[in-house]
Amino acid sequence: MSDAADVEEATAGFYRAFEALDIARMDRVWAHGAHVRCVHPGWPLLCGWDAVRGSWQQIFDNTTEMRFTLSDITVNVAGDLAWVTCTENILSEVGERVSVTAILATNVFERTEAGWLLVHHHASHVM
Amino acid sequence: MSDAADVEEATAGFYRAFEALDIARMDRVWAHGAHVRCVHPGWPLLCGWDAVRGSWQQIFDNTTEMRFTLSDITVNVAGDLAWVTCTENILSEVGERVSVTAILATNVFERTEAGWLLVHHHASHVM
Numbered sequence: 001m002s003d004a005a006d007v008e009e010a011t012a013g014f015y016r017a018f019e020a021l022d023i024a025r026m027d028r029v030w031a032h033g034a035h036v037r038c039v040h041p042g043w044p045l046l047c048g049w050d051a052v053r054g055s056w057q058q059i060f061d062n063t064t065e066m067r068f069t070l071s072d073i074t075v076n077v078a079g080d081l082a083w084v085t086c087t088e089n090i091l092s093e094v095g096e097r098v099s100v101t102a103i104l105a106t107n108v109f110e111r112t113e114a115g116w117l118l119v120h121h122h123a124s125h126v127m
Numbered sequence: 128m129s130d131a132a133d134v135e136e137a138t139a140g141f142y143r144a145f146e147a148l149d150i151a152r153m154d155r156v157w158a159h160g161a162h163v164r165c166v167h168p169g170w171p172l173l174c175g176w177d178a179v180r181g182s183w184q185q186i187f188d189n190t191t192e193m194r195f196t197l198s199d200i201t202v203n204v205a206g207d208l209a210w211v212t213c214t215e216n217i218l219s220e221v222g223e224r225v226s227v228t229a230i231l232a233t234n235v236f237e238r239t240e241a242g243w244l245l246v247h248h249h250a251s252h253v254m
Contacts (some may be wrong), residue, residue: 035175035210036204039231042254045212047197072172076162079206083235083247085164085172104166106233106249108210120201120210122233124251127169 004075007082007109010116011075014107015068015088021060026053031117039122041103065099067071067091080111102126130204134236136244138202138211141234144194148187153180158237158244166249168230196219207238215250229253 001009010029017025030036033047039045040059046052073086088103109122128136136158144152157163159176166172167186173179200213215230235247 004148031226035201037201038222039212041249042252043248045214047201072174074162074164074174078208078237079203081210082210083210084206085166085242085247085249087172104172104249106166106235106247108233110205120212120233122212122231122243122249122251124166124249125169 003077007075007077007084007116011084012110013108014118019068021063021067023057023060026056029118031119035119037120041123041125082109131202134202134204134209134211134243137236138234141245146193146195148190150184150187153183156245158246162246164247168250168252209236
């Protein structure tokens with residue numbers, strides 16, 4: 001598989017872990033260093049794996065269902081670093097009302113012995 | 128100078144071009160390929176240099192003054208790619224009211240023969 005295909009698969013793995021609301025899967029998707037960064041929509045910048053992991057735990061604890069359809073995915077690989085942009089089309093159901101929210105995301109991956117691991121996620125609303 | 132210092136200098140150059148509202152300087156800061164991406168706060172994803180350049184022209188045409196103070200800058204370099212996160216503290220003056228807005232930014236740079244060039248800028252509001 002090409003590097004780009006590997007990174008696209010790592011991207012899909014991240015969103016599957018998010019949909020599963022499964023912190024153990026999120027642990028396997030991310031690098032665990034102090035250099036890890038994360039920006040959830042509207043949140044402040046989170047620095048380091050402990051803070052990032054805590055944010056996922058908090059989101060998972062407060063979410064009952066999450067379904068993504070990704071569009072506009074582009075993958076750029078240079079050596080051992082890759083950056084991905086995509087639109088997260090998020091389907092949520094509250095009562096009988098189904099809504100779709102579009103979120104723009106930048107995801108940065110590092111190539112490691114364990115494969116491509118996420119080191120940065122920046123997600124924001126389109127107004 | 129180390130790679131990280133070079134990338135930090137390229138980051139400063141980008142924000143100086145932004146403050147100068149000078150499209151010719153922006154031209155020198157960015158790569159000009161089809162892979163270039165940009166997300167201004169609340170805007171949709173812009174793809175390719177023509178669209179990105181057009182957005183800067185539009186912003187510069189509609190802005191009279193822009194002053195940045197950057198904080199929380201972290202630079203990560205791997206080979207010929209680098210990613211930077213920072214907080215843009217933006218001072219704006221409307222009438223007699225001075226306000227500071229915090230914007231979170233992800234900037235991705237590519238090493239080229241012309242130095243480190245910006246290939247992706249993702250900026251979003253903190254709620």
